[in-house]
Amino acid sequence: MEKYKKYFNLIYLIAFIAMVVVAYTTSKYRPESVSVLFTDLSWLGNWPKWLDLPLMPFLNEGFDKLIKEYGMFFEGINNFLLGLYTDMKNFMVGLPWPILMISVIVLCYFVSGRNTGTTIMVAFCVFFLGFLSPRYWDKCIMTTCIVVIGMLLCLIIGIPVGILMARHKKVRNAILPILDLMQTIPSFCYLIPGILLFGLGAVPAIFAIFVYAVPPLIRLTDLGIRLVDKEVVEAAEAFGASKKQKLWGVQLPLALPNIMQGVNQCTMMSLAMVVIASMIGTRGIGDEVLLGLQQLNVGMATEAGIAIVLLAIIFDRITQSYGEKIQARTHNKKKLIL
Amino acid sequence: MSKIEIKNVYKIFGDQPSKVLPMVKDGASKEEILEKTGHTVGLDDVSLSIEEGETFVCMGLSGSGKSTLIRHINRLIDPTSGVVSVEGTNVMDLDQKQLIEFRRHKMSMVFQRFGLFPHKTVMENVGYGLEVQGQKPEERNKTAMEKIEAVGLNGFEHQYPNQLSGGMQQRVGLARALATNTDIMLMDEAFSALDPLIRSDMQKQLMDLQSELKKTIVFITHDLDESLRLGDHIGILNGGRLVQVGTPVDIIMNPADDYVAAFVKDVNRAKVIKAKIIMKSANESNGVDKKNLIKVQEDQFIEEFLPQVVCTNANCEVVDKQGNVKGYITNKELQKSLTKS
Numbered sequence: 001m002e003k004y005k006k007y008f009n010l011i012y013l014i015a016f017i018a019m020v021v022v023a024y025t026t027s028k029y030r031p032e033s034v035s036v037l038f039t040d041l042s043w044l045g046n047w048p049k050w051l052d053l054p055l056m057p058f059l060n061e062g063f064d065k066l067i068k069e070y071g072m073f074f075e076g077i078n079n080f081l082l083g084l085y086t087d088m089k090n091f092m093v094g095l096p097w098p099i100l101m102i103s104v105i106v107l108c109y110f111v112s113g114r115n116t117g118t119t120i121m122v123a124f125c126v127f128f129l130g131f132l133s134p135r136y137w138d139k140c141i142m143t144t145c146i147v148v149i150g151m152l153l154c155l156i157i158g159i160p161v162g163i164l165m166a167r168h169k170k171v172r173n174a175i176l177p178i179l180d181l182m183q184t185i186p187s188f189c190y191l192i193p194g195i196l197l198f199g200l201g202a203v204p205a206i207f208a209i210f211v212y213a214v215p216p217l218i219r220l221t222d223l224g225i226r227l228v229d230k231e232v233v234e235a236a237e238a239f240g241a242s243k244k245q246k247l248w249g250v251q252l253p254l255a256l257p258n259i260m261q262g263v264n265q266c267t268m269m270s271l272a273m274v275v276i277a278s279m280i281g282t283r284g285i286g287d288e289v290l291l292g293l294q295q296l297n298v299g300m301a302t303e304a305g306i307a308i309v310l311l312a313i314i315f316d317r318i319t320q321s322y323g324e325k326i327q328a329r330t331h332n333k334k335k336l337i338l
Numbered sequence: 339m340s341k342i343e344i345k346n347v348y349k350i351f352g353d354q355p356s357k358v359l360p361m362v363k364d365g366a367s368k369e370e371i372l373e374k375t376g377h378t379v380g381l382d383d384v385s386l387s388i389e390e391g392e393t394f395v396c397m398g399l400s401g402s403g404k405s406t407l408i409r410h411i412n413r414l415i416d417p418t419s420g421v422v423s424v425e426g427t428n429v430m431d432l433d434q435k436q437l438i439e440f441r442r443h444k445m446s447m448v449f450q451r452f453g454l455f456p457h458k459t460v461m462e463n464v465g466y467g468l469e470v471q472g473q474k475p476e477e478r479n480k481t482a483m484e485k486i487e488a489v490g491l492n493g494f495e496h497q498y499p500n501q502l503s504g505g506m507q508q509r510v511g512l513a514r515a516l517a518t519n520t521d522i523m524l525m526d527e528a529f530s531a532l533d534p535l536i537r538s539d540m541q542k543q544l545m546d547l548q549s550e551l552k553k554t555i556v557f558i559t560h561d562l563d564e565s566l567r568l569g570d571h572i573g574i575l576n577g578g579r580l581v582q583v584g585t586p587v588d589i590i591m592n593p594a595d596d597y598v599a600a601f602v603k604d605v606n607r608a609k610v611i612k613a614k615i616i617m618k619s620a621n622e623s624n625g626v627d628k629k630n631l632i633k634v635q636e637d638q639f640i641e642e643f644l645p646q647v648v649c650t651n652a653n654c655e656v657v658d659k660q661g662n663v664k665g666y667i668t669n670k671e672l673q674k675s676l677t678k679s
Contacts, residue, residue: 229451229453231449231450231451231452231453232453232454232455232456234414234449234453235447235449235453235454235455235466236455236466236470237414237441238412238414238441238445238446238447238524239441239442239446239447239466239467239470239514239518240438240439240440240441240442240443240467240470240471241438241470242438242470245470249469249470250455253457254455254456254457
């Protein structure tokens with residue numbers, strides 16, 4: 001690697017010149033010949049129209065091609081996710097509300113390690129969702145379903161990628177810039193291709209959730225595994241643990257608090273994204289906010305905003321307290337020895 | 339054949355160790371290499387052999403490469419060049435699977451900061467080596483329990499490591515290393531993190547276990563007293579080079595260079611030298627005054643009988659365990675052995 005470094009600047013230069021040449025030759029506004037550029041210096045004033053990298057037509061073409069040739073593939077994903085979402089939503093909407101409420105409370109009670117404080121708080125939040133406005137109950141269910149499916153997708157892909165990154169430096173170097181890109185590109189930039197690929201509705205929202213929420217999970221999984229005490233990992237190796245035994249027996253259990261932190265982050269970001277996704281027609285609690293904005297109905301928007309906060313608290317408390325429970329088990333608190 | 343044989347091992351840390359290797363072989367110093375190439379020399383032409391059943395102590399200050407050296411033996415670190423062979427097999431020839439088998443059955447390791455698994459109980463920790471071998475829980479718990487008893491931790495088997503004190507944690511580490519019943523034990527500064535009282539306690543426990551089990555132990559330490567106490571042979575490392583290998587008495591009486599001499603300068607010789615080393619054998623000592631004699635075991639350290647000698651101004655008669663007279667020690671020999679050169 002070291003010996004190629006000195007060529008890097010040269011490569012940059014060549015690439016830059018190539019891009020300028022491409023821009024010049026493909027532009028409609030270029031002067032009749034290159035020699036004009038030297039006699040007529042007016043192009044140095046305002047940015048000349050021919051100095052324009054043709055990225056947009058290139059991307060559009062590529063995207064069209066993608067839809068034409070791999071349309072079936074995206075259709076398949078769409079059908080699968082949509083089916084999953086509709087079944088889940090219909091089931092939960094079909095349940096009488098007290099039963100659903102009680103199941104959330106029971107889930108919270110056991111997941112938080114029988115912590116009554118957390119359970120009571122979550123119970124209140126769940127009750128208030130419907131209490132704020134009866135319409136919200138079904139809409140919150142829709143939002144929850146989208147978030148849960150998005151989360152599952154993040155977990156299935158995010159954790160293995162995080163593990164790979166922790167294991168191989170090369171993979172990490174390759175994936176880190178992609179994660180940066182995913183986190184910094186404004187969400188609207190991939191909401192729109194999402195619509196083109198998956199149509200309106202829940203699936204582009206799930207796609208957007210995945211792009212937006214998977215980076216922190218990947219990062220924290222990677223970090224968690226690499227932060228496991230080196231000597232402990234060495235001990236596992238010294239006793240002849242295979243890679244698999246090392247991963248499942250030592251690295252993952254010890255990285256779990258960090259991974260759970262990643263899951264928690266992932267949930268919060270999913271919820272944030274699902275609200276934005278209401279702008280591309282995803283049904284759920286987010287479209288109440290949108291409606292309020294459009295009608296300049298401050299009360300309505302605020303009410304819906306509060307409902308989103310309550311939903312966020314429910315998600316946060318449940319995932320967080322699960323993480324704490326695991327942490328308490330793996331990092332056993334020091335008890336007094338007499 | 340020696341149990342462990344290390345031949346001309348070099349280890350260079352950095353991006354391109356093989357390019358720097360010729361420079362190191364030509365005798366460039368550690369500092370030069372670091373300045374010119376940015377590589378760190380870990381080990382520089384280390385060769386030694388460790389016999390079956392002995393305790394070999396590898397001593398040096400921090401940065402001398404001792405921890406690097408011990409990790410070559412079970413190949414947690416690969417050498418840049420050189421051969422490490424254990425029981426005649428070159429560890430570099432092992433593929434991934436063989437290496438795992440090798441680590442499971444040939445050697446076990448004890449770590450400076452214990453390296454215990456915080457999410458496993460003491461019993462699960464001790465049984466870990468057997469767990470990765472694929473033994474069933476009942477079997478491995480039985481073995482684990484035996485070893486927990488051997489290190490005196492009964493009653494703590496269901497605790498987690500962070501519920502125990504440092505000394506107890508290292509006992510768990512020791513029990514874990516014993517549980518796989520390997521011939522070779524690698525101990526990387528095993529007692530360095532413990533306070534002095536517990537440390538000498540652990541040293542004694544290790545010596546007791548060793549007199550029973552007769553394992554081949556490679557022990558790393560930065561503490562000279564510890565190495566003199568435990569080692570059958572001692573190797574002293576300085577800046578990645580092995581400066582001297584010898585018995586404790588060799589090291590103290592004939593230090594190879596100024597570095598070793600500076601090291602052993604402040605050693606309490608009376609604590610390290612045994613009667614049999616300074617005695618004159620029975621048939622050589624005709625002129626010794628035999629009226630005023632003290633009986634001394636051949637394995638006793640000088641400090642154990644010195645006060646008596648001072649009080650009574652007597653000569654010593656050295657006997658072995660059966661009571662046979664092996665030799666004599668007069669004040670002259672005592673004086674010579676205790677004077678710092």
